[in-house]
Amino acid sequence: MRLLLVEDDLILKDGLERSFVKSGYAVDVISDGEGANKLLTYQEYDVIVLDLGLPKLSGFEVLKRLRARGSNTPVLILTALEDTQNRVKGLDLGADDYLTKPFELAELEARVRALIRRGVSGGSAKISFGVLTFDTTNRQCMAGDIALSLSAREMALLELLMLKAAKVVSKTKIMEHLCSWDDEISENAVEVIVSRLRKKLNVFDIEIRTIRGLGYLLAKLENQHS
Amino acid sequence: MRLLLVEDDLILKDGLERSFVKSGYAVDVISDGEGANKLLTYQEYDVIVLDLGLPKLSGFEVLKRLRARGSNTPVLILTALEDTQNRVKGLDLGADDYLTKPFELAELEARVRALIRRGVSGGSAKISFGVLTFDTTNRQCMAGDIALSLSAREMALLELLMLKAAKVVSKTKIMEHLCSWDDEISENAVEVIVSRLRKKLNVFDIEIRTIRGLGYLLAKLENQHS
DNA sequence: ATCAAGCTGACGTGAAACTGACAGCTAATT
DNA sequence: AATTAGCTGTCAGTTTCACGTCAGCTTGAT
Numbered sequence: 001m002r003l004l005l006v007e008d009d010l011i012l013k014d015g016l017e018r019s020f021v022k023s024g025y026a027v028d029v030i031s032d033g034e035g036a037n038k039l040l041t042y043q044e045y046d047v048i049v050l051d052l053g054l055p056k057l058s059g060f061e062v063l064k065r066l067r068a069r070g071s072n073t074p075v076l077i078l079t080a081l082e083d084t085q086n087r088v089k090g091l092d093l094g095a096d097d098y099l100t101k102p103f104e105l106a107e108l109e110a111r112v113r114a115l116i117r118r119g120v121s122g123g124s125a126k127i128s129f130g131v132l133t134f135d136t137t138n139r140q141c142m143a144g145d146i147a148l149s150l151s152a153r154e155m156a157l158l159e160l161l162m163l164k165a166a167k168v169v170s171k172t173k174i175m176e177h178l179c180s181w182d183d184e185i186s187e188n189a190v191e192v193i194v195s196r197l198r199k200k201l202n203v204f205d206i207e208i209r210t211i212r213g214l215g216y217l218l219a220k221l222e223n224q225h226s
Numbered sequence: 227m228r229l230l231l232v233e234d235d236l237i238l239k240d241g242l243e244r245s246f247v248k249s250g251y252a253v254d255v256i257s258d259g260e261g262a263n264k265l266l267t268y269q270e271y272d273v274i275v276l277d278l279g280l281p282k283l284s285g286f287e288v289l290k291r292l293r294a295r296g297s298n299t300p301v302l303i304l305t306a307l308e309d310t311q312n313r314v315k316g317l318d319l320g321a322d323d324y325l326t327k328p329f330e331l332a333e334l335e336a337r338v339r340a341l342i343r344r345g346v347s348g349g350s351a352k353i354s355f356g357v358l359t360f361d362t363t364n365r366q367c368m369a370g371d372i373a374l375s376l377s378a379r380e381m382a383l384l385e386l387l388m389l390k391a392a393k394v395v396s397k398t399k400i401m402e403h404l405c406s407w408d409d410e411i412s413e414n415a416v417e418v419i420v421s422r423l424r425k426k427l428n429v430f431d432i433e434i435r436t437i438r439g440l441g442y443l444l445a446k447l448e449n450q451h452s
Numbered sequence: 453a454t455c456a457a458g459c460t461g462a463c464g465t466g467a468a469a470c471t472g473a474c475a476g477c478t479a480a481t482t
Numbered sequence: 483a484a485t486t487a488g489c490t491g492t493c494a495g496t497t498t499c500a501c502g503t504c505a506g507c508t509t510g511a512t
Contacts, residue, residue: 088332092339111317114318167364168365189490198470210498212378212498213467214365378501414459415501417459421460436459439456
């Protein structure tokens with residue numbers, strides 16, 4: 001899942017980034033409003049964590065322009081301001097959630113998870129598909145009652161495929177979701193990850209089907225047709 | 227917009243109800259968990275405001291069962307508990323937002339508005355014909371509940387035929403639809419694609435009928451005559 | 453019967469995808 | 483610091499597959 005962090009406080013920035021990366025997100029960080037606004041005109045994210053107090057262009061303004069462009073990417077606002085006024089203003093501008101500093105990391109992560117979940121699926125912390133159950137909270141995937149040991153990449157790919165249920169996910173989309181701005185991977189890399197993940201999944205009644213020229217989709221073995 | 231308020235505190239209950247009604251919501255109020263759970267099995271809402279501390283069945287449980295039934299109705303949790311644990315637990319159970327008492331009315335309303343706004347999304351363009359459903363955005367065609375595995379060309383042809391419903395589509399039209407202007411294909415190529423698509427469709431009650439000299443049309447098997 | 457229109461199995465080609473091997477990197481351990 | 487193990491991207495050789503062409507056949511109108 002790809003996340004944009006807009007924050008100018010150096011310490012907070014680094015801490016949050018490291019924490020999110022560790023949790024398996026592809027994170028881009030930017031520290032001023034103007035840059036964020038520009039970035040958001042051409043790059044899609046799964047979720048945005050936005051500090052309101054920013055140099056050059058306020059968080060309010062970034063949010064307002066984002067929504068004005070018709071985007072409905074989930075946005076979580078960070079604010080040092082205690083008063084209700086600004087929260088309400090933020091929410092009415094189209095923010096989906098907010099957190100008041102100081103906050104606990106665990107809570108921020110839980111809220112980010114909730115936003116992503118809401119955006120893509122409608123369900124709870126656990127995503128299911130056939131015998132597979134993916135627990136987004138502690139990032140573990142079970143097949144029936146045995147735990148799969150997946151690498152970070154494989155995990156992220158499987159999460160994406162499961163979130164999209166049985167829909168086709170293009171390689172480009174996969175690349176976007178697995179990589180942050182400064183590291184890009186080839187299409188072939190995606191094929192390799194798919195290949196490795198397949199090896200671990202093909203014991204069960206679930207396969208990653210290739211749709212030539214379009215992408216991949218997760219499918220139960222029985223519903224295939226010719 | 228229809229809203230369910232699950233709250234046992236008498237004073238809060240009345241205040242919230244009056245306020246929401248005033249804002250134009252259709253509000254149902256119920257004060258115990260068991261009743262709420264039962265109600266939710268047969269009544270759909272646009273948004274649910276749910277207190278966690280309830281008699282008979284806790285808010286957690288109500289939420290868990292709601293999600294277990296596959297509902298993705300937005301839920302906003304109200305809680306008197308200050309500790310982070312319960313917030314995280316609630317969000318991970320599939321809540322979309324929460325508010326800690328005491329809160330301001332204006333803020334609750336702003337959040338409810340935000341949830342509803344989020345809710346109305348989704349729904350990609352779909353074309354149907356008989357048992358066939360063609361999802362144009364995901365480029366996938368279902369026959370009943372099983373997915374057809376079609377190649378790009380077959381997909382494009384079927385899309386065109388389904389768009390024109392039961393009308394005749396000429397080979398020329400098909401050629402135009404399948405090819406960009408810089409690559410042309412023969413009429414025979416169209417026949418081949420039709421042939422291949424037929425093989426995959428003739429399991430179902432749908433056929434591609436040939437109208438000599440004019441083109442093809444999609445038809446349900448039962449309405450053939452002579 | 454004749455002939456044009458349409459059908460379809462077979463085949464070749466080029467593009468897309470797969471995968472084993474390898475190497476750089478990171479993180480953990482000694 | 484050195485070592486080791488696991489992760490991950492790249493590369494290259496191979497395989498798979500879509501799809502247009504062709505050729506021979508069937509169909510149907512006259």
